[in-house]
Amino acid sequence: MGTDSNDSDDSGHCKTPDSDGEIAEEIAIVAFERKMDTAEEIVAGIGDRYESIEILEYHGDVFAEQWGEYDCFVGLMASGIAMRKTAGLLEDKWDDPAIVVVDEALTWAIPITGGHHGANQVAQDLATMGAVPAMTTASEAAGKQGVEARAKAMDAHVVNGDSTVATNLAVLDDELGPVARLDGPKAVLVGDDVTVLKRNTEDGVVIGTGSVSGAKKETFLEAWERALEGTEYERDDVEFVATATRKEDEPGLLAAADELGLGVVAFDKETLLAHEGPTPSKSKELIGWPGVSESSAIAGGREQELVVEKSSHEDEVTVAIGR
Numbered sequence: 001m002g003t004d005s006n007d008s009d010d011s012g013h014c015k016t017p018d019s020d021g022e023i024a025e026e027i028a029i030v031a032f033e034r035k036m037d038t039a040e041e042i043v044a045g046i047g048d049r050y051e052s053i054e055i056l057e058y059h060g061d062v063f064a065e066q067w068g069e070y071d072c073f074v075g076l077m078a079s080g081i082a083m084r085k086t087a088g089l090l091e092d093k094w095d096d097p098a099i100v101v102v103d104e105a106l107t108w109a110i111p112i113t114g115g116h117h118g119a120n121q122v123a124q125d126l127a128t129m130g131a132v133p134a135m136t137t138a139s140e141a142a143g144k145q146g147v148e149a150r151a152k153a154m155d156a157h158v159v160n161g162d163s164t165v166a167t168n169l170a171v172l173d174d175e176l177g178p179v180a181r182l183d184g185p186k187a188v189l190v191g192d193d194v195t196v197l198k199r200n201t202e203d204g205v206v207i208g209t210g211s212v213s214g215a216k217k218e219t220f221l222e223a224w225e226r227a228l229e230g231t232e233y234e235r236d237d238v239e240f241v242a243t244a245t246r247k248e249d250e251p252g253l254l255a256a257a258d259e260l261g262l263g264v265v266a267f268d269k270e271t272l273l274a275h276e277g278p279t280p281s282k283s284k285e286l287i288g289w290p291g292v293s294e295s296s297a298i299a300g301g302r303e304q305e306l307v308v309e310k311s312s313h314e315d316e317v318t319v320a321i322g323r
Contacts, residue, residue, distance in 0.1 A: 024072040024098055024118030025051040031076035032058045038104050039076055045129045046122075049261070064089060072098040072118040074126075079110060086113070093117065094161040102131055110134045116148040116164075146171050147195045153263030155204065155239040159196040166193035204239035205231075205307060207262075208297025208320040211250060215316040220256035223313035227321055231307055240265050242296035242322070244272060244289065267299045275299040277320065279310045297322030 027050050031039040039055045047053045054070075056062055058077065063085045066073075075082035079101045090096050090113065098114025100122050109126035111119030115135065123133035146168045151158055158164060170176035170193075182188060190196060207224050224241075228234065240263040243253060248266035257264045267275075269289055277294020293310045301322030308321040 024122055026069075026071045027053040027074060027122065028066060028070040028072075029053065029055045029074045029076060030058050030062055030082075031055060035076045035104050038106070041106075042074065042076075042102075042126070042129070046125045049125055060085070067097065070097055072100065072114065072122050074122060075099060075101040075112075076104065077101060079112060082112060098122065100126070102126060106131045108132055108134055111136070116146065147176070147197075151197050153240060153265055154197065154199070155201065155263065156197040156199045159198050160190070160194075163190075163192055163195040167195045199239070199302065201237075201239060202302075203323070204237050204302070205233050206239055206242050206297050206300035206322045208242045208293040208295070208300065208322055209247075209253060210243065210292030210296075210318040211247060211253060212316050213250070215250065215252045217252045217255040217259065219314050219316050220253055221259065223311075223317040223319045224256070224260075226313060227308055227311060227319040231321060233307070233321070235260065238262060240300065242267065242300035244269070244292045244296060246289070247292060265300055267296050271299050272296060275304065277306060277310065291318070293318040293320040294322075296320075 029039045029042055036055065036057075043053055043055065056066060063073065063082075067089050073082075073086075082099055082101045086099055093114065094117070096113060098118035099112040100109055100119045101112060102109045106126065106129055109123040109131040111123050111134070113119065120133070120135055123131070123135070127133045147164050148158060148168075167176055188196075207227065209220065209224070211220070224238075228238075238260075241253070241257045243250075243264065243266050245266045245268050247253065248264065254264060272290050272292065272295035275295045275298040276290040277298060279291055279294055281289075281291030283289045283291065291310060294306060297320040298304050298306060299322075303323050305323060306320060307323050308319075310318050310320045312318050
């Protein structure tokens with residue numbers, strides 16, 4: 001993802017550990033009585049990733065009776081059953097619960113509805129138990145990052161959902177421009193083909209991170225934990241991990257962020273130079289880039305200020321915290 005950089009606008013690219021724009025937090029597994037052992041297995045395997053996960057025994061009206069009570073239904077059944085029992089309940093993709101079906105052997109996890117609104121996320125979580133997530137949403141099928149995925153990476157949500165039809169088509173055609181950050185107060189008039197993203201939290205922090213090539217996942221995790229220990233913030237207060245575009249494919253960084261369920265937003269050189277931190281960096285003299293950890297933490301933060309200046313861990317990972 002890129003961001004236009006003028007005045008207070010930021011530029012960057014983002015990767016996210018899952019593919020949704022809205023997070024599924026309350027899950028219901030709908031299963032026949034003979035499949036309850038598998039349902040319990042799913043709860044044990046991924047239950048700690050959600051606020052709540054419950055098991056409902058299947059009967060003909062179970063979906064209708066529980067519609068709107070959960071963010072996502074996991075149907076432990078044939079896809080045809082789930083489709084027939086829920087088709088008449090669907091009204092609006094932004095309000096309807098997501099639906100994923102999975103077979104008893106946990107071979108396939110198939111999002112049926114709400115792929116960008118929780119179903120893809122749950123299917124990816126089921127993949128950690130061996131199921132193959134069968135993504136059919138256009139951006140995922142093309143291996144590209146839709147606007148909902150960009151929102152998730154930045155811990156934001158889409159305000160005007162109808163706009164995503166146009167902007168995701170632009171993603172498929174490689175025509176979607178950079179995501180521009182506008183800091184208010186401002187009044188903004190947008191068209192139907194402009195997607196507006198809003199942060200989910202009011203007072204979160206951003207972990208700015210730089211590293212040497214090949215730094216291990218464990219080193220990133222240890223560095224982030226140590227940096228947070230010196231603040232009033234905890235892991236749940238972190239909105240996302242920020243870095244530079246030249247580090248956006250660093251395997252250890254991506255693996256560490258994935259383990260913590262955090263998105264990664266990478267800022268380009270111009271944006272980082274515009275938000276340079278106070279600590280001198282040799283990289284600016286050598287390759288023209290400012291210190292990644294401080295500048296990315298400042299660029300990504302809501303207030304664009306540092307909470308913790310750069311610290312180094314194992315001479316491999318640098319960390320700063322911004323808000």
